[in-house]
Amino acid sequence: MNAALLPLLIALPLGTAAFLVLGRFPRALERTLFLLPSGGLLAVSTVLLWRVRDGTVLAHNVALWPGGVAIPLVVDAFSALMLCATALLILLCSVFAITVGDDHASYFVPLVLVMAAGVAGALMTADLFNMFVFIEVMLLPSYGLLTMLGSRRRIRAGRVYVALNLLTSTIFMAGVALVYGSAGTVNLASLAGAARESAAVAVGVGVVVLALWVKAAVVPVHGWLARTYTGTSVAVTALFSGLHTKVAIYAIYRLYAVAFDGDTRFLWIGVLAFSLTMAIGVLGAVGETTTRSILVFHMISQIGYILLGVALFTELGLMAGIFYLVHNMFVKASLFLSTGAVEHTYGTDSLDRLGGIARREPLLAMVFLVGALSLAGLPPFSGFIAKVTLVAAALEAQQWAAAAIAVVVSVITLMSMMKIWSGAFWGTPPKDEPEDARDEDAGGAGTGTEGGLAVLAPPRVRPILLLPALVLALLTLALGLGGQILLGLSAQAATHLLDPSTYVEAVLR
Amino acid sequence: MTLSITIGVLVTGAVFLMLQRGMVRITFGFILLGHAANLVLMSSGGTYLRAQPLLGYTNAEDASDPLPQAFVLTAIVITFSITIYMLTLAATGRDDDTEDVS
Numbered sequence: 140m141n142a143a144l145l146p147l148l149i150a151l152p153l154g155t156a157a158f159l160v161l162g163r164f165p166r167a168l169e170r171t172l173f174l175l176p177s178g179g180l181l182a183v184s185t186v187l188l189w190r191v192r193d194g195t196v197l198a199h200n201v202a203l204w205p206g207g208v209a210i211p212l213v214v215d216a217f218s219a220l221m222l223c224a225t226a227l228l229i230l231l232c233s234v235f236a237i238t239v240g241d242d243h244a245s246y247f248v249p250l251v252l253v254m255a256a257g258v259a260g261a262l263m264t265a266d267l268f269n270m271f272v273f274i275e276v277m278l279l280p281s282y283g284l285l286t287m288l289g290s291r292r293r294i295r296a297g298r299v300y301v302a303l304n305l306l307t308s309t310i311f312m313a314g315v316a317l318v319y320g321s322a323g324t325v326n327l328a329s330l331a332g333a334a335r336e337s338a339a340v341a342v343g344v345g346v347v348v349l350a351l352w353v354k355a356a357v358v359p360v361h362g363w364l365a366r367t368y369t370g371t372s373v374a375v376t377a378l379f380s381g382l383h384t385k386v387a388i389y390a391i392y393r394l395y396a397v398a399f400d401g402d403t404r405f406l407w408i409g410v411l412a413f414s415l416t417m418a419i420g421v422l423g424a425v426g427e428t429t430t431r432s433i434l435v436f437h438m439i440s441q442i443g444y445i446l447l448g449v450a451l452f453t454e455l456g457l458m459a460g461i462f463y464l465v466h467n468m469f470v471k472a473s474l475f476l477s478t479g480a481v482e483h484t485y486g487t488d489s490l491d492r493l494g495g496i497a498r499r500e501p502l503l504a505m506v507f508l509v510g511a512l513s514l515a516g517l518p519p520f521s522g523f524i525a526k527v528t529l530v531a532a533a534l535e536a537q538q539w540a541a542a543a544i545a546v547v548v549s550v551i552t553l554m555s556m557m558k559i560w561s562g563a564f565w566g567t568p569p570k571d572e573p574e575d576a577r578d579e580d581a582g583g584a585g586t587g588t589e590g591g592l593a594v595l596a597p598p599r600v601r602p603i604l605l606l607p608a609l610v611l612a613l614l615t616l617a618l619g620l621g622g623q624i625l626l627g628l629s630a631q632a633a634t635h636l637l638d639p640s641t642y643v644e645a646v647l648r
Numbered sequence: 649m650t651l652s653i654t655i656g657v658l659v660t661g662a663v664f665l666m667l668q669r670g671m672v673r674i675t676f677g678f679i680l681l682g683h684a685a686n687l688v689l690m691s692s693g694g695t696y697l698r699a700q701p702l703l704g705y706t707n708a709e710d711a712s713d714p715l716p717q718a719f720v721l722t723a724i725v726i727t728f729s730i731t732i733y734m735l736t737l738a739a740t741g742r743d744d745d746t747e748d749v750s
Contacts (some may be wrong), residue, residue, distance in 0.1 A: 268719055275726050282733055286740075295739030297672055301737060305678055305730050306666075309685045312723055316685070319716065320692030 142197040145212040148183060148222070148259040152176045156252035170237055173248045177230040184222035191219045196645035198265070206647045207326060212263040212371045213646055217272060217461060217632035219264050221389050224468050228381035229255050231607035235476055236374035238604050239483050244287050252278035254382065261386050265646045267325040267347065268316050270390060271308070274354075278304050281379060288372035296370030303363045307353040314346030327393070328646035332400040344398045348391060351619065357446065358416040361439045365423065365568055368435045373479030376431065377472045380438055385468055388442065392449050392460070396636035397643070409450025414541045416443030417548045424555045429489045430478040430563060430623055433555055434471070437514065440548060441467045442630035444529060447545070450535045457633035459528035462625055466513070466521040473611035474510040477503060480604045481563060490562030497564040502609070503600050504564045509612040511556035513619070516549045521587060521618035524626070651691045658684035671738035675731060682727035686720045693717070 155176045159169065191197060191214060200209030214222070233251065236242055255278030264270050282304075286297035302622040319325050321339035356364040364384070368376050391409060395401065420440030427433045434627015480503060481496060482488040497504035513520030516527075526549060534541035618625050635642055658680045665677030681732040693713035699706040 143729070272722060272726075279726075279729070286737065294737065297735050298734075298741075301730065301734055302666075302674055302678070305727070305734070306681070308730075309678075309681050311729070312719075313688045315683045315719070316689040316692040316716070319689075319719075421656075 142199040142626045144183075145197065145199045145214060145263060146201055148180060148263065150177055150251040151256075152259070153256040156256070158248035158251045160246065169248055170242065173233055173237070173242065173252070174230065176252060177226065177233050177255065177483070180259065181223070181226035181230055184219060184226050187214050188216075188219040188223050188628070191216050192607045192628060194634065194641065196262055196635070196641050198645040198648065201441070207324070207329060210269050211265040211326070211328070211646045212260075213265045213642065215635045215642055215645075216533055216628055217389070217392070217635060218262045219333065220461065220465060220628055220632060221385070222259060224465050225258050225382055225385070226255075226543065228378065228468060228472050229258075231377040231476070231610060232374050232381070232472065235377065235479070235604065235607045236372075237333075239372075239374065239479075241288055241372055241374050242254075246283065246582070247287070250283050251378070253280040254284070254378075258382050258386055262389060265327040265414055265642075267318060267327060267330070271311050274311070274386065274390075274602050275308060277382065278308070279453055281375075283384065284378075285367065285371045288375055289370055292370040296367040299363055300367040303353070303367075307350045310353075311347055311350035314343055314348075314350060317343030317346055321341075326646070327397050328643040330398045331643045332398075333478045334398040335400045335402045341399070341402075344394060348394055351387045351391050352412075355384050355391060355442055355446070356439050357412055357442060358419045358439070359412075361416065361420065361442075364439055365432060365435050367456070368438075369429070369432050369633070373431070373475060373482055376435075377447075377475035377479065379437075380475055381468045381472045384438070384442060387462065388464060391446065392457075392636060395449055395452075397459075397639045399425065400639070401462070401637065403452070404498045406450050406452055409446065410538055410541050413443045413446045413450050414544045416440065416446070417544055418443075421548045421555065429491050430559050431475070431482070433559060434474055434478065437552060437555065438471060440552065441471065441514070443548075444526070444545060447529060447541060448531065450541075451532050452637075453532060454630070454637055455528065455535055456532035456630045457636050458626065459525065459532045461629040461632050462521075462622075463525040463529055465625060465629070466525045466615065469611045469618075470510050470513045470520075470522060470615050473608045473615065474507065474514065476611070477507040477510060477608035478559070478563075479603070480608065483604065484598055484600045490559065492569055493563035494566045495564075495568040500600050502534045503605055506605060506608045507564065508560065509616060510608070511560065512553075513612075513615045515553035515556055519616065519619045521615045521622060521625075523619060524622040528626070651681060651687060651695060655684045655687050655691075658687070671734065675734045676728070678734065679731055682723070682731070685727075686723055689716050689720045689723065 155172050159172060159495065159580060196215045198211055198213045200206055200211050208570060242248055254277050257273050260273035261270055261277060264273055270488060280300050285300055286293050315325055318340060321329055321343055322333050334344040353360045368379060417440050420436055420443060423435035424433045445460055445464045448456045448463060478488060484494060487493065513522035516522040530542050530545050533545060660682060662677045662681035665673050693716035697712040699710040699712060701711040717744060
């Protein structure tokens with residue numbers, strides 16, 4: 140694939156979105172135009188990943204302006220991997236959203252597509268200001284998505300979310316200004332190693348990284364995540380969990396590797412903060428009583444794990460972090476979507492009001508269990524490989540405390556997953572539900588009329604609703620059994636981060 | 649110097665307003681903060697260069713740096729649209745101005 144086609148990854152979803160806002164189209168056409176670009180993105184990024192698997196770096200200066208002036212789009216193994224993973228998540232979450240009817244909300248489809256374009260842009264760009272713009276392109280539709288679907292709390296959640304993101308975007312922008320003022324460029328390749336040599340540039344890039352920390356929900360600036368992600372619809376939560384914080388994590392990896400050139404002076408800050416993130420995130424989940432809020436707190440904890448890789452900044456550490464990042468995107472979305480299927484079918488995600496789902500829905504229970512065990516890091520799932528490599532990397536870098544925290548937090552994660560399991564899936568259904576309606580045979584369509592009141596057994600989860608979570612669960616199993624493929628790609632990505640010279644040359648060429 | 653004092657005053661006002669209760673005041677705080685950030689961007693190009701950045705009309709040595717101006721233009725558009733959205737959020741849903749007052 141030619142590097143000149145890279146802008147298509149942004150133009151395709153953006154163009155489709157622009158077409159879709161022109162008027163109201165038949166539902167079938169709208170859904171086709173929803174799934175086609177998402178599938179196209181996945182196909183193109185898979186081809187890209189195949190192209191760059193051996194360490195090639197594809198770079199294109201948009202509109203063929205000379206290097207240093209142009210806005211460069213770059214794809215190396217790391218960004219191709221991220222493009223692939225995000226495209227898959229967008230496709231699967233779109234299927235889920237269509238199944239539950241989220242796409243009936245006006246402009247739902249264009250908003251998701253614009254978000255997809257922003258994500259692709261933010262992953263490919265090698266220009267700090269352009270990264271700011273693409274992160275905004277990704278965030279602006281998410282403001283709409285967050286506030287138009289979900290429970291009544293969504294407006295309040297939206298206020299927090301918009302205010303927080305505008306604040307961090309402003310800080311990001313000020314950081315870009317400081318970088319431009321001190322280094323005279325915002326091209327990432329021209330900035331290579333600049334933050335290591337000059338304290339002024341380090342402050343500027345540091346401000347940018349600080350803004351990204353907030354967006355990635357690292358302790359102590361994680362509070363907003365649990366407040367906002369629980370208020371919206373399930374598909375949107377799953378989508379956000381796979382895209383927003385993960386793009387910020389990607390940017391932190393990239394900026395620290397290129398601009399700071401992996402400066403060892405500041406790594407201790409990362410090790411400290413990310414270890415705290417692991418512990419505080421998982422402890423926050425202990426007191427929660429709905430599946431989604433538990434999962435959201437675990438997200439914070441997992442972000443600590445992923446970022447620990449960049450804080451170690453060894454080859455093994457970076458590789459483990461990138462593997463963990465991809466694994467976590469799949470597993471987290473799988474968990475959100477499988478518990479979301481419960482939420483949509485049974486009308487609640489509160490553990491007090493659920494129970495006995497494992498007997499009614501064996502497949503759904505299986506899918507959840509796979510995700511939960513993978514998240515906790517048990518073999519044979521991808522979580523095991525991710526955690527073992529990360530702990531090994533921490534031990535290798537002699538970060539004993541971080542390694543110990545990572546192991547202990549896994550156990551607490553497992554406990555928390557068991558809480559969801561025993562609360563929602565095991566046991567007996569809560570008492571206020573009609574007992575007889577549930578015990579009827581599957582054939583006897585659960586309706587019984589008692590005293591004039593039609594008592595309906597809750598409907599079964601539709602198979603199509605389960606499909607996205609199932610695909611992701613199978614993927615985590617596959618990555619657990621055949622982890623070598625993803626480990627190889629992560630290692631390739633890690634070498635580019637350890638030694639960004641190939642990346643820099645490709646951009647400035 | 650004038651610029652840094654102005655930025656300082658704007659940020660002070662922004663922080664004061666953002667710590668207030670009520671979405672409208674917070675939005676006003678963001679407007680001030682956005683202006684402050686735009687001024688930081690402008691200052692990054694060096695404010696001593698004032699001539700138009702047009703080759704053929706002005707000396708390249710006197711011409712101001714057009715890049716920060718382009719940055720600010722983009723940033724203004726983004727901040728403006730989000731500010732409008734925040735105001736609609738302030739108008740929708742419950743009035744949070746008196747929410748926690750007991």
